[in-house]
Amino acid sequence: MKRSLETIAYNQDTEALARFAKALGHPTRIAIIKHLENQSCCFTGDLVEVFPLAQSTVSQHLKELKNAGLIQGxxxxxxxxxxxxxxxxxxxxxxFQEFFD
Structure with a gap:
C-alpha cells in the first residue's frame, strides 16, 4: 500500500503533536515553559530557585522537555x-491551534 505525501505529513504532524502534548502533560513542565518564555535563557539552578522542587526533579522535567524538542540546552x-x-x-x-480549530 502506497502512502501519499499528504498522509506522511499528516502522520509526522500527528506524532509531533502527541510528543509535544506528552511533554506538556505535567503542570511543572508547563510552568517551566512559561518561565522560559519570559527569559532569554536560564540555568537549572535558576529554575530550582523559582520552583520548590529538588534539582533532580527539575532536571528530569527539563530532560522531558528537551527530548520533545521544546527546549534546548x-x-x-x-x-x-x-x-x-x-x-x-x-x-x-x-x-495545537490546528488541532483545536
Whole structure:
C-alpha cells in the first residue's frame, strides 16, 4: 500500500503533536515553559530557585522537555543553559491551534 505525501505529513504532524502534548502533560513542565518564555535563557539552578522542587526533579522535567524538542540546552561547564527551541515551540503552537480549530 502506497502512502501519499499528504498522509506522511499528516502522520509526522500527528506524532509531533502527541510528543509535544506528552511533554506538556505535567503542570511543572508547563510552568517551566512559561518561565522560559519570559527569559532569554536560564540555568537549572535558576529554575530550582523559582520552583520548590529538588534539582533532580527539575532536571528530569527539563530532560522531558528537551527530548520533545521544546527546549534546548547548551553546556556551559559545569552548568547547562536552557532556552526555548523557538522553531519547535512555534510548530507546537501551530499544531495545537490546528488541532483545536
Amino acid at each position: 547548551e553546556l556551559k561547564p559545569p552548568k547547562i543553559k536552557y532556552c526555548i527551541n523557538k522553531d519547535n515551540w512555534n510548530k507546537a503552537k501551530a499544531l
